Amino acid sequence: MPSTIPLRDAIKRGRGARPALIWRSAGVRLALAAFPLWCTAAVLIxxxxxRLKLLVGGVASLAFASPAAGLLATALLAPFGATLQTLLGVxxxxxxxIVLAFLAGWLLRGRLDxxxxxxxxxxxxAGWLLALTVVCSIAASAFALAQYPGLLPQTARDLLxxxxxxxxxxxxxxxxxxxxxxxxxxxxxxVFRLRPSIAVSLPATLCVSGAAAATLAVLIWRDIGPATLVERYARLGYRVAHVGDxxxxxxxxxxxxxxxxxxxxRASGRARAGWMALVVTNAVGLWFSESRTAIAAxxxxxxxxxxWVRSGHWTRRARIAALGMVLVVGIGASFGRAKLLERDPTFRGGGFRQQFNATSFRMIAAxxxxxxxxxxxxxxxSLFLSPRMAWIYGFENAHNYFLQVAAELGIPGIALFLIWIAAAALVIARALARVADPRLLGAAAGVLxxxxxxxxxxxxxxxxxxxxxxxxFGLALGLAESSLMNAAPLADHPQAGARRRKFWPVAALTAAAIVGAxxxxxxxxxVEPPRSTVVDGLYEWETAEDGRRFRWTEGYASLxxxxxxxxxxxxxxVPIDRRAITPMGVEVASGGVLLGRTRVGDSWTxxxxxxxxxxxxxxxxRIDLKVDRTWQPALYIAGARAVI
Structure with missing residues (x-):
């Protein structure tokens, strides 16, 4: 049936889905609300x-009174968390x-769905199973921490x-x-189901928030604004002001x-001019970030x-071919640029990124x-980085979010995460194939x-x-499902319940496997580091003339x-005296921090x-070693197996 909201962009509500579980069961809803409610109450009590009480309490109250208004406030304020932290001095x-305050207010009040x-x-x-995976992962880490007397209770008190x-x-x-x-x-x-008009107001809020962040970056770059933010920018040296990355x-x-x-x-007239202004302002923010990857993406x-728009009237085969061509050209251009950058001696990102990926794969294999x-x-x-990367960083994230999820939650975790994304992507693709909606196309392109x-x-x-x-992401999915509902007859689908029942055995088996893992x-x-030269930079054990056992190192090595x-x-x-070889400086570091330097010659030091x-x-x-230069022992010492 049509929406009762008299807006051109209102969404028609279909009849194909029953109420979500959290609205059918007060117990489930209150259980989910317990964590955000406690965190919010702790701030207030x-x-x-x-000022923090006013902000958090205001968002929670707004979400309780009007979920739509609470979501808009969250979308507007959440990007400025670091900025608010600096301005408020907390x-x-x-x-x-802000997000937990919104979730607490939204879940606390029971309402018809x-x-x-x-x-x-x-x-x-996939979402419920992913949540179970996260909970089991935390429980396993807590069990490991419990072996240290007093640490687990202290951690629990700090969190509470x-x-x-x-x-x-x-x-x-x-x-x-x-x-x-x-x-x-x-x-x-x-909120889409409750207030269809948010299809316009939510994108506006998101883009206005981004425009404000871009404007803040320009002002701080020109030394205009609160002294605390200007000083923070000067210290970091970045041309972005609302986040540190x-x-x-x-x-x-x-x-x-x-x-x-x-x-x-989607818009026209003055509304289109306003949206184009938001395009330009957010593009300035993108330019100021100086992120090559983001600009290319x-x-x-x-x-x-x-x-997609230009091929709207083509056959499906021609459309797929055109999209594939665009994708191949884009990826090819990115790959070519990466190769050019790798030849630039001042650029290290490409080679480092490959080593980060190798680190993640070693962690996944463990x-x-x-x-x-x-x-x-x-x-x-630190247990899986190559010796060179460990020397430079000590500790580091994966620099690939998908690999980080796979390393932390295992293959089942990343599979569930990808199912969550892919299920939404399938709905979005179906909607775009049936309905030409620039609004949906823009939201989906941004997610992509x-x-x-x-x-x-x-x-x-x-x-x-x-x-x-x-x-x-939720906006794009809501727009897609709304487009499909508007384009198809609105009828109940009894087979949907049968499909859901088929998920239960598979979900139960998956849940059992997650707990078992x-x-x-x-x-x-x-977890222990792999015994491999790619991790420790050490060759196999050998025996010197005096009977002492030793190992050759590469240019970087670790213990x-x-x-x-x-x-x-x-x-x-260095067991040989040659002008080009000894003495040699050896630097020692741990956790990315230099601890000392020693000159090593042909006698034991x-x-x-x-x-x-x-x-x-x-x-x-991990103890990391770096030698000034490398040489080939096999050329000078009979029986030496190392070729460094």
Missing amino acids: LWTPW PYRMSEA PRGPALPSAMAA QAYYIYPDRVGVIEGARLLEGLALAAATLF PNAAGSYFAMLVCLALGMAG AAIAAALAAA RPLSGVGIGQYYQTS ALLITCLTSHPLLVNEVAFSFWIQ AAVRVARGP FVPADVTRVSVPAR TLVVALPEMSPPAKLK
């Missing part, structure tokens, strides 16, 4: 600055506080009393970010440029969208079914652009970007010692290394 994760756009069955099942301040050791914060994103997408669909900022602006272009294609997504634990990639990376950047960076690890993405992870104990070791003595020498403390549950410390 415990000692916190009054060390809180402000974006997450109107029929309309909803999560596809496969998508809903000051969730937005203290980091945790078991992955609660990282897991919550992912699940909060899924919840935001579902909440956006609910310029690549993530580029992904954010690329997404919004595509969305604004789609809305401009925006160009590829825009080209695909343009090809724990393929359970992963190393949500939120554990950064600390665990950000997902492309996830192949070379991790924008979804940044709260300010991740929450905006999931809102636009977590149990196996606990039984196997801490692993127990985490409780604070001092290590490493004997080293002891490198005494004082190691920094490591936080549990880490079991190993």
Whole structure:
């Protein structure tokens, strides 16, 4: 039946979906609301600055009174979490506080769930199973931490009393970010069902927020604005002001440029002029980010969208061929540029990115079914980085969000995440094939652009970007389902219930496998580094003339010692006297921090290394060595197997 809202862009509500589980069961809804409600209540009840109470309480109250208004407020404010933190002088994760306040207000009030756009069955099942995967991963990490007396209770107290301040050791914060994103997408669909006119107001809010972020970047770049923000920009040296990661900022602006272009294609007259102004402003933000990947992703997504529009009257085969051609050209151009950059001696990103990917694959191979634990990639990376990367970084993220999810949650986790994305993509593709809606095309292109950047960076690890993405993701899915409902007869589909019932056995088996994988992870104990030259940079053991056993190193090499070791003595020498070889400087580092330098000659020299403390549950410390130059022992020493 038609929408009762007298707007040209109103969405017709279909009758093909029953109410979601959280609205059919008060127990499920209140269980899901417990965490955001506690975090929000803690801000309001415990000692916190009054400005923070006002902000969080205002968003929660607004979401309780009007979910649509609460969602708009969240979309407007969430990108400025780091900015609000600096301006208010409070060390809180402000974006997450705003999102949890919205979710608490939205879930707390029970309401009838109107029929309309909803999560596809496969998508809903994948979401619930992904949530189970995250919970099991956190539980396994908590079990490992429990072996250290007092640490698990202390971590629990910190999370309960000051969730937005203290980091945790078991992955609660990282897991919550992912699940909060899924919840935001579902909440956006609910608001579509409740208030169809949000199809216009939500894109406007997202793009206005991006325009404000771009304007702030320009002002701070010109030393205009609050002194705290200007000083922060000067310290970081970036041309973006609302987040500390310029690549993530580029992904954010690329997404919004595509969305604004789609809305401009839908509008006319003064409205189109307004949308074009938002396109230009967000494009300025994209340019200021200086993110090559984000700019290329925006160009590829825009080209695909343009090809889709231009090929609207072609046959399906011709349309697929044209889109494939655009995609091949875009990827080919990106690949060619990457090759040119690799030949530039001043550019290191391409080669480093390949080594980051290799690190992730080694981590996945170590724990393929359970992963190393949500939120554990950064600390665990020191066990899998190549010696050179460990020397430079010490610890690092994957620089590929999909590989990071796979390494932390295992192959089942990344499979469920991809099913969640793919199920929505299928609905969007069906809608675009049937209905020419520039608004949907722009929203989908923006989602695609950000997902492309996830192949070379991790924008979804940044709260300010991740929450905006999931809102636009829900927006694109809502627009797609609404278009399909408007284009097809509105009738009930009794076979939908049968399809859902078929998911239960598969979902139950998958859930059991997820729990079993977590149990196996606990039984196997801490992850260990692979015994490979690509990780430690050491050759096989040999025996010197004096009977002492030794190992040759490459230009970079690493040693692993127990985490409780604070001092290590490493004997080293260069066992031949040649003018071009000895003496040779050897530098020692740990965790990316230089600890000392020693000159080593043809007699044994002891490198005494004082190691920094490591936080549990880490079991190993990594000691990284770097020699001034390499040489080929096999050319000088009979029987030497190393060719460095």
